[in-house]
Structures are given as structure tokens and as C-alpha cells.
Amino acid sequence: MKNIVIFGAPGSGKGTQSDLLVAHYGFDHISTGDVLRAEIKNNTALGQTARSFIDRGQLIPDELMINILAATYDALPKTAGVIFDGFPRTIPQAEALKEMLAQRDTAVHAMLELDVPDEMLIERLINRGKTSGRADDNAETIAKRLEVYNAQTQPLIAWYEAEGLRHAVKGYGDLQEINAALCSVIDAL
Numbered sequence: 001m002k003n004i005v006i007f008g009a010p011g012s013g014k015g016t017q018s019d020l021l022v023a024h025y026g027f028d029h030i031s032t033g034d035v036l037r038a039e040i041k042n043n044t045a046l047g048q049t050a051r052s053f054i055d056r057g058q059l060i061p062d063e064l065m066i067n068i069l070a071a072t073y074d075a076l077p078k079t080a081g082v083i084f085d086g087f088p089r090t091i092p093q094a095e096a097l098k099e100m101l102a103q104r105d106t107a108v109h110a111m112l113e114l115d116v117p118d119e120m121l122i123e124r125l126i127n128r129g130k131t132s133g134r135a136d137d138n139a140e141t142i143a144k145r146l147e148v149y150n151a152q153t154q155p156l157i158a159w160y161e162a163e164g165l166r167h168a169v170k171g172y173g174d175l176q177e178i179n180a181a182l183c184s185v186i187d188a189l
């Protein structure tokens, strides 16, 4: 059973590549963004809280996010493995994930990083905004999300490097080529 973190800036293609990995390996997939958007759609109390942060391009507070993640993880069938998409996004979240998995006698086996230049991220997110219906895919919120990524999430690159788990791949060009690069990392685990 593998636990794999897929990592990258907003618009780096974490969701797209996760879907390809799920199809290839039969992994379970936790997308924290999708979990939060489902709560917003159902207008739950959690959804209302989440919306106030997401619409401003901010992160949901760590403690809340960590509880959501643990509940989502424990509800999965966990057969071949789990892909964590959108979590961790801060160093406290990474530490909490490490501890949560240790308590369950397992660990993160790899962090797969999708590298995409900033100008390409902005272009992708602006384009996605035309059809995604996502309130956060607009120029102003995108700029804020990239700022939050650089300040709070990007430091995880060095954190996972120090853990010996980081594997960076080029996150632009042909989708299948990106997928093949990720699969060769996973196959070597």
C-alpha cells in the first residue's frame, strides 16, 4: 500500500495527473479541494467556513484541514494506495500527515512534484476559469493563490527533500509524457 503526495502550485495539473494515476494503478484519491467544494455545494457548516477562505485565495486553517484529511483517509478502502492531492499545503500539515500515517503503521512513500513556470500557471488557471465555474479561478484570486503558494506551500519542497522523498518532474508538455515520468518514479518505489 503506497501513500503518494502529488505536489505543485495551483494549476500545476495535480488533479489531471492524479486521475491518470488512479486509472493506471487503481489508487484511491483524496483531493482536498474537491472535498471542500463538495461541502460548499451541499451548503454545510464546513462548506460555509471553507468558502470564506477559498473565495479570498486563502488556505483553510491547518487544524480544520488536518481533521478533514484524517476523516477522509480513514473512510477510504485503501487497496493499492492513496494519492494525496492538495494536502499537505503547509509545513504543519506535512508534519501532521507524517504523524497520522505513523499512528496507522505507514508513511508517505513519495512526494511527486510537478514543476510549471508561473506564467504558464496563470494562463492555465485563467483558461480553466472560463469553464470551471470556480469562483477562485479569476485573475485577482489566482494572483493571491500564487502568493499564498510561494509563502506557505513552496517551503515543503525543501522539507520533503530533507525527508528523502522528493521527486520533481517537468509538469508541462504532453500529458502522457508527464504521466510516464510519474509512473517511472512510482514503479521504482
Ligand code: ATP
Pocket: 008, 009, 010, 011, 012, 013, 014, 015, 032, 033, 034, 036, 053, 054, 057, 058, 059, 060, 061, 065, 085, 086, 087, 088, 089, 093, 136, 145
Ligand atoms: P490544482 O489546480 O493543481 O488542482 P488548486 O490550487 O487550483 O490546485 P485545489 O487543490 O482544488 O486547487 O484547492 C482549492 C482551494 O481549497 C485552495 O486555494 C484552498 O483555499 C483550499 N484548500 C485545499 N486544500 C487545502 C489544504 N490542504 N489546506 C488549506 N486549504 C486548502
Ligand code: MG
Pocket: 014, 015, 031, 033, 086
Ligand atoms: Mg485540483
